[in-house]
Amino acid sequence: MRWARAAGRGLLAAALIAAGYAGAGGPATASAGGTGGRGPMTLVTGGDLTGYLRGVLADWNRGHPAEKVTLVELPEAADEVRAQMSTSLRSGSDRFDVLNIDVAWTSEFAAAGWIAPLDGRRFPLKRFLPPVVDTATFGGRLHAVPYVTNAGLLYYRKDVLDKAGEKPPRTWSELRRLARTVAPRYGLDGYAGQFLPYEGLTVNAAEALQSAGGSILADEGSRVTVNSPAARTGLEFLTGGVREGWIPRKALGYKEEESRRAFQNGRLLFLRNWPYAYPLAGAEGSKVAGKFGVVPLPGPDGPGAGILGGSNLAVNTNSRHPESAAALIRYLTSERVQRRVLTEGSLPPARADLYRDPALVRRFPYLPTLHKSLLTAKPRPKSPRYEQVNLAVQAVVHDAMAQRQSPAGALRRLRAELDAIARRG
Template structure:
């Protein structure tokens, strides 16, 4: 997709207006300073971010932003960011586009600076996303994009069968076992490779069954419950019985999206970008898919709240410019472009009720519901360790190395060791 002249002019006007508005406000905590910046982010899969930053750079030649793209894997991006931040001094990155669940870790480590809430229009955001940017009651980042898992399905196949999309796990399991084989399809997949995506899928299963993993900012382990055994058991049973294909144990977001887009799956749990890409021209399933909120044991399930926040390195060269850039990227006009160019869910609440956007992105009302009812991943200053434990233990359950009950007991023990360090 290319910029239209009108969109380019609109962003240029917006940038000039923001320059005046932000310069009159208080500076970010820790001092001022304007000048060039670097913005570090995970790989930009849709290529939307470069043009957004070009709009800023045209209007702010003395505060040019250099985009640094890290790997698109969350784990690899986390590793590179933390290596740089642990190095002390300034490091390479001024502004960091971080996974929502890294905010607590980065804040507790002193790597990112607190931000004044009055400088950003937080009341215009979807309410759940603001909590992801706080730690111990202080704002350490600004929500940039949000996300919630959706269940994508082959609408054409379910229409032929005369059945609605699944509302419960029993519906999903039945259709994946009985309908998918009739059409030469695998039943259901998510992201089950042992990486951050598996932590998300496991948390959604536990949350949907009414359970939790950690409480009290990561100091209390709550996972040893019937709900956790039910949620992990649901996924493990799917692999054991075959309606979750064994190939799904190797899937991350892109691999699972590609399997669905190539017409191999009846159901897929993924982020909304997968719906947008699978609906695009050239996709084998374009015009044949739908999206609903995730099912649970007895009705609607619970998605994990995804997305990313923009944070300022404690040692940023120009913190005032960094805050101005964040204000620009979270403005309503730019947030609209985040959706229309990047297929990423914006944090501005008003955009979810825009009739033009709903016509273009028919899943928006469903996504809004999913975001408003989503739950965050467990907050912990040691989140990287928490996630590694969840990945390893749940993968052993999915591959049959441990029963779900044994896996939950082990999960509780190993998370307790992390929490008590």
């Protein structure tokens, strides 16, 4: 996700509320570390927009009267959620027991000692998609459990490509050609993603750089790798699109919802967005309902390397009841819970077998494509100072896309800024 804004108000909120999705799962015996202990607890998450989170937690509470969960809802905006969580954790508060955190925050929270290491043997990790499990680790240890995952997809106007006698693009060169030639022929803009300087741009940039074989950081943030020929190729894909016009300049102000509406209202040929946009684009009243499809994000020579979004569930190091917290996490990651995440929340589950369920595939036709994308996707740059890394990447990449700095100059500047951040660590 990345987490910015989903249906109605925000992808962040949609991903965050997923921490409350539950179903019938057996009690857990996993220890979160610390001295153990069972009793009442709190689950902290972003605003619940679906309206069924409280009912789901009520199911848990009826079955666990001595371990009742109180829901704490924070504001929807990602920066507000992170700020309130980190302020509480930094102070050593035990107010929150289970935290639903963006996958990109896991490294930062773990490095700070705010979330407890977990015993991976006591969670069904082998049933999860392997790249998703990687988002929950730091320093070679498991510090959270995957709950909701996400990877970007390329949405395309199937009706337009059919009329033009074209197939959906598999490579950047095919995407560029179709966006430059077919789109204007049908009065459409070519391609858009999330290019406003915020978390979404960091995701889009990391996807482009990694698809070209480059990277931003290595060794969990201790080594800066961004100034490479491969990274330059990835950045030039984005900057060239704006310069040549097949990425409209107005897309430099798009977040998830602005880009979704542009596609859904029939103004775009191609869109990079998360799976949440699929049911909305296909809903009654959408101008593209029945007229679009999805494929994996393209790269220079074939499928690209997406960025994993979603949320992980973690236990506060200072929780008074870590055994109960771990039991709740196991409950929330049970097979029935994960099924409800998809069927009721329209959010991609972390468990791999659900992507092969025939009934689910009939209901959610994008699942096979998403499954392929998830298996090749990678986490965002891991760093104990992720928020500073995020701000640096989005600022520099936006300047480059706005044609205020050359790709080569932008990467030199970004390397210097990231080096300074790494030295502070």
